Amino acid sequence: MKTILNEQYLISPFYVFFLIYSNIIGVGIMDFQRDITKDAGYDAWISIILSGVSIHILVWMIYRIVGITNNDIIHVHQFCFGKWIGGLFNIFVIFYFLVLALIVFLVYIEVVQVWLFPLMKTWQISFILLVLIYYIVSGGFRVITGVCFWGTIIPFVILFPLNFFALEFANLNHLLPFFNHSVKEIVLSSKAMVFQYLGFETLFMFYPFIKNPERSQKWAHFGLLLCVFLYLIVALITFVYFSEGQLPNTIWPTLVHMKVAKFPLIERVEFIVVSIWLLLVLPNISVKIWAACRGMKKLVNVKQRISLLIVLVLFFFLANVLRESRQMEPLKEIYSNIAFYFMYLYIPFLFLFIHIKHSITKQERKHLE
Secondary structure, eight states: OOOOOOGGOOOOOGGGGHHHHHHHHSSSGHHHHHHHHHHHHGGHHHHHHHHHHHHHHHHHHHHHHHHHHTOOHHHHHHHHHHHHHHHHHHHHHHHHHHHHHHHHHHHHHHHHHHOTTTOOOHHHHHHHHHHHHHHHTTTOOEEEEEEEEEEEHHHHHHHHGGGGGGGGGGOGGGGOSSSSHHHHHHHHHHHHHHGGGGTTGGGHGGOOOOOGGGGGGHHHHHHHHHHHHHHHHHHHHHHHHHHHGGGOOOOHHHHHHHHTTTBTBBBBHHHHHHHHHHHHHHHHHHHHHHHHHHHHHHHOOOOHHHHHHHHHHHHHHHHHHHHHOOHHHHHHHHHHHHHHIIIIIIIHHHHHHHHHHHHHHHHHHHOOO
């Protein structure tokens, strides 16, 4: 059954392009090159394409899943598994979005502390960011969508061209020889790359907020295609700039090769880069927190503003605890494994299950008639 929403809360299908892009491109693009080259070396560009194709298939599945009930995943779980078992799955989904938002939040704080304000305390940075996030999320989904729009346009126009300055020092021989890694190594690299595409799953939650949602699927795929293109270009520039021996010792390769850009009156380009990156990070975190709070509202009927405040206080506490105890890397590793199985096992399972359930329900209704 479709959730009836006032038209003033809905967005045009075109904006799904920006929602998908903003939910995928975040802090991961700063250092993904190191992760994907551990197994496949500089053949890892193949992994970017393969994992991108697999995500396109998953997006198609999500549209089929939520399209059957014309509702979000909270309702889908209740439709498929009933109130109690479906409720357990919904609790998992809420935590899934929250932990992903927390990881992006923590990584950006780390970048700010390393590159901009090394003497600034974690609580100070986290408090400023959380105030901005509260302002965005409390404004409602249309406000979040607007931030996603500008968070796509402005950083792309300003930051993307900075990558090409590194080509002045490019060595194309770094890419040779091609295809000198096994299929197993490419698959392992693709698995590492999958973590960089996380965030498209928020489509499960904002689907009911799209006008004529069936028309938005092409825009979701276009947004994902731009993400794949961006990852591929950035990776290739990194590969020709760094040797395979240098890259593992470089923590944020994208930021490092952007520093090559030189402009009059601007001595530290990375200050500009990290600052503008905030326009990417804010919508990335905001959509995921909104999705979790929306899920709480539907699951336990708590007002979204109350759940939002609870979440932000929790983020403030966890940011300081996890940053001080150096537990961020183990959290990322555990979460990436859970997310991998959620995407490649659970989404296909749910895709098959809801189609079977829908067919059985239709037959039962015909018998009753």
